[in-house]
Amino acid sequence: MASASVQPKTFAEFLLWEQSQERRNEFVDGVAVMMAGGTRAHDRIQRNLLVRATERLQGSGCEPLGPDVIVETAAGTGRYPDMTIDCGPYDGNALTAAAPTAVFEIWSESTRKPDLLIKLRDYDATISIRHYILIAQTEYMVFVYSRAEGGGISLRPSELRRPEDAVELPDLGLVLTLAEIYQGLGLKGA
Incomplete structure (x- = not known):
């Protein structure tokens, strides 16, 4: 050790x-x-995100990255998001995302407060990050925070709560329904 x-x-x-x-x-x-470690629900949501985003972003110049690549924020922190969409140049030896554009965090009750407050502050300080998506583990509930043109990330997120609702990031050409994100978790529809 x-x-x-x-x-x-x-x-x-x-x-x-x-x-x-x-x-x-x-x-x-x-x-x-x-x-801290994660739950199996956390792992399944993360895998669903990576599989779907990989399919949809092929050839776009943007790449979904898993939780092994760190995002350096302008606030001087280093975070390991559950998924990052990186639209920067590929460097196989890099430890950090070149141009993190969208950051996805899967939260639990124990991480909710830091995800909603502290990480939002860190990601807002990083101008390349245009979207911050928070995903609950135990129910259909996703918050999509987006950066206003030339400004900060809006503190009023889009709130999604039904399986047919979708995370839509038109500037990246990415749409993910909640049914896809939560596939295999056995959640009851809202």
Whole structure:
């Protein structure tokens, strides 16, 4: 196990430090914070997102990235979103997303507050991020935050609650219905 006693002080130091850790960490307010594991529902939603987004974004110049690629925010944090749409150039050796454009987080009751407040602040500070999508695990409930033209991310998200509702990101050419996102979870329709 790598020593946790030497904490990185900058994001660059964090990237080097993180590669030697057994568990994944995020870099928040200058501190490495160990990430918790997820549920099977979380894993299934994440897989559904990646499969559908990969199908729909082929040839678009944008690529869905899984939770192993970190997003460096302009707020000086490093986050591992559940899925990132990256529209930057491909670099197979890169540890970070080149141009994160949409960020998806799957929340539980224990992560709801940080996802709604702290991560929203971090992603809003990053001008390339045009959409922040929050997905509940236990019910049809998705919040889509989008950046206003030339401004910040709107604090009034689109709220989706029915299986036939869809996350629509027209600037990326991506549409994902809630039925697709939650496929295989056995949720009752609203």
